[in-house]
Amino acid sequence: MEPAQSRCQEEEEIHMVANGELQRSGVLTLCLPFLDEKDPLLSEKKSLLHARNLDFKYQFLLSSPREQLLQLLDQIIQAARILHLNDVEIYFIEDDDVGPFSTVNELKSLHSILEIFNCVDLGVNYNEIEAFNELLNATIARINSVAHQSTNKIITEEIDTTAEELLLKCWQSQGARSKVKIAHFEGAGRGAVALEDINIGEVALEIPESIIISEDLLYKSDMFKVLEEWKGMTIDSMLLLWCMKERYNLNSNFKDYFRTLPSVFKTGLSFGVDALTVLHGTLVLEELLLAKEHLRQQYESLCPALCASYPDIFQPELYTWDHYLWACELWYSNGMKVIFSDGKLRTCLVPIAGLLNHSLWPHIINYGRVDSETKSLKFQVARQCKRGEQCYLSYGSLPGSHLVTFYGFLPNGDNPYDIIPLDFETPEANNSQSLTIETSKMNHMVRGTWFSRSSKPYSYGLPPLLMNHLRSVLASGNVGYLSLHPQEDVSVENERALLETLMSIFEPMMEVLQDSDDLNCEDLSWDVKLALDYKDLQRRIISSVLSSCATGLETLSCA
Ligand SMILES: C[S@@+](CC[C@H](N)C(=O)[O-])C[C@H]1O[C@@H](n2cnc3c(N)ncnc32)[C@H](O)[C@@H]1O
Numbered sequence: 001m002e003p004a005q006s007r008c009q010e011e012e013e014i015h016m017v018a019n020g021e022l023q024r025s026g027v028l029t030l031c032l033p034f035l036d037e038k039d040p041l042l043s044e045k046k047s048l049l050h051a052r053n054l055d056f057k058y059q060f061l062l063s064s065p066r067e068q069l070l071q072l073l074d075q076i077i078q079a080a081r082i083l084h085l086n087d088v089e090i091y092f093i094e095d096d097d098v099g100p101f102s103t104v105n106e107l108k109s110l111h112s113i114l115e116i117f118n119c120v121d122l123g124v125n126y127n128e129i130e131a132f133n134e135l136l137n138a139t140i141a142r143i144n145s146v147a148h149q150s151t152n153k154i155i156t157e158e159i160d161t162t163a164e165e166l167l168l169k170c171w172q173s174q175g176a177r178s179k180v181k182i183a184h185f186e187g188a189g190r191g192a193v194a195l196e197d198i199n200i201g202e203v204a205l206e207i208p209e210s211i212i213i214s215e216d217l218l219y220k221s222d223m224f225k226v227l228e229e230w231k232g233m234t235i236d237s238m239l240l241l242w243c244m245k246e247r248y249n250l251n252s253n254f255k256d257y258f259r260t261l262p263s264v265f266k267t268g269l270s271f272g273v274d275a276l277t278v279l280h281g282t283l284v285l286e287e288l289l290l291a292k293e294h295l296r297q298q299y300e301s302l303c304p305a306l307c308a309s310y311p312d313i314f315q316p317e318l319y320t321w322d323h324y325l326w327a328c329e330l331w332y333s334n335g336m337k338v339i340f341s342d343g344k345l346r347t348c349l350v351p352i353a354g355l356l357n358h359s360l361w362p363h364i365i366n367y368g369r370v371d372s373e374t375k376s377l378k379f380q381v382a383r384q385c386k387r388g389e390q391c392y393l394s395y396g397s398l399p400g401s402h403l404v405t406f407y408g409f410l411p412n413g414d415n416p417y418d419i420i421p422l423d424f425e426t427p428e429a430n431n432s433q434s435l436t437i438e439t440s441k442m443n444h445m446v447r448g449t450w451f452s453r454s455s456k457p458y459s460y461g462l463p464p465l466l467m468n469h470l471r472s473v474l475a476s477g478n479v480g481y482l483s484l485h486p487q488e489d490v491s492v493e494n495e496r497a498l499l500e501t502l503m504s505i506f507e508p509m510m511e512v513l514q515d516s517d518d519l520n521c522e523d524l525s526w527d528v529k530l531a532l533d534y535k536d537l538q539r540r541i542i543s544s545v546l547s548s549c550a551t552g553l554e555t556l557s558c559a
Helices: 042-051 066-083 087-091 103-119 126-149 162-173 215-219 224-229 235-246 255-259 273-278 283-309 321-334 400-407 464-475 492-513 526-558
Strands: 019-022 027-031 057-061 180-185 189-194 203-208 335-339 345-349 376-380 420-423 443-446
Touching: 019 103, 027 103, 027 126, 042 066, 042 087, 057 066, 066 103, 066 126, 103 126, 162 180, 162 255, 189 203, 215 224, 215 235, 215 345, 224 235, 235 283, 235 321, 235 345, 273 283, 273 526, 283 321, 283 400, 321 335, 321 345, 321 400, 400 526, 420 526, 443 464, 464 492, 492 526
Parallel strands: none
Antiparallel strands: 019 027, 027 057, 180 189, 203 376, 335 345, 420 443
């Protein structure tokens, strides 16, 4: 297994040379950070900025009327949203939609602007300070408005968290700082609850580098000598093997940490036969079976041979398949990628932080780098977390299939990263000549059409890139019928063929999923329940695509 899949704060592809300056003339200049030349989405982002008349640099004449200033602020926010788009968000972008595109994109965008405001050296002119504060407060208000959509779960008070609290105190004595306490949340196990209002930019949790579990501990262990000489061994596999033993080591510095971990992880990797049967016809089934098979192969290639060759170090009773799977699930669901103060990226288990749950409306989005001055990992909140509220992390822009497989849950709310991929075959050479760069892309996707905000004709709530691709492919059958901007050149006949093509793709998928699940809802096991929820999600997405196509066809028949 490569715990490389463990969650990692998404790499920012943007050069942080953003700045802000207030000139004597009362002109406030705000410069957004430039795009990284290595950003794989660079050209798309540049084209989007250009098409929308957006720029990196904005000048605010602070004496202008308030509405004008706020309009300009809106422009810079729109530009920042584009700079921070990820591959899924950019794929679904619609011409007439200026955002917000997702909670995380919105928080990143607003924070990049807040950072610029923080660099501005204010003068003494009262009116200018007032105008500047209006802009700053409007940005903060937008950040705080993200909170209103959050979904909080009820804290169940009955469950004992003494072990976790003792551990928290122990880490605090070693330099950890925390504005959260551990509590139990319905449907999510343990989580962190704010002990006080934690305001934008404040640190909810600070973990010294010295108590983070990483490969450095491996090097000091008795098994390292053997493992480093073992052919084909990776650091990730070494960490798994180290954990399997350390979990039962009574002299371990981390014994209390291991003691607070669940004895079984309820992730998709532990799904039983009934749950797998429920998943028949869904996307996650293949992902799950492949992942499990891969882990089994890794286990077979490592553990029996290590136990046979070095039984004193690798005691067979500790190196069973169940223990191996437990370690994999631990690293997948709790592992984080962190850049240490020496600049090296390591996969880690971070005490306390490992108790933070995921949300589509997270408080903490940036946590991947140890502060080189304090040598600690700081978990700053990107939006306010009120006292008593659950403090959420973002595990990344992950689809439900990944969350089910490696974490064992589906988040509350509509997940914009829940997509169904559609890979088309490369067209015949003579047809492909007629496709533009935009329309020749072969990897497409759909998601719930409820995310669409486009009111443009012929958009149907479906992704423009997919529609333009299909339009071009269908039109290329008609000699001489293709434009560089397919949407401007639609024919009713072509549109009907396009929607019917999509229905012919999605109807069979729906049929497979519609098999009745004759299960008694009362006493279902956790895995069957989760599998049913996932299946339901797939149905919702496909059904939204089918009804969008059907509505499109109806509209066309009236045209
Ligand atoms: C890093 S741990 C967080 C702490 C965990 N709740 C615990 O009790 O150990 C990740 C696991 O928490 C649970 N989890 C995280 N976010 C969740 C959410 N929004 N809803 C339900 N379960 C969640 C899942 O079981 C996931 O595998």
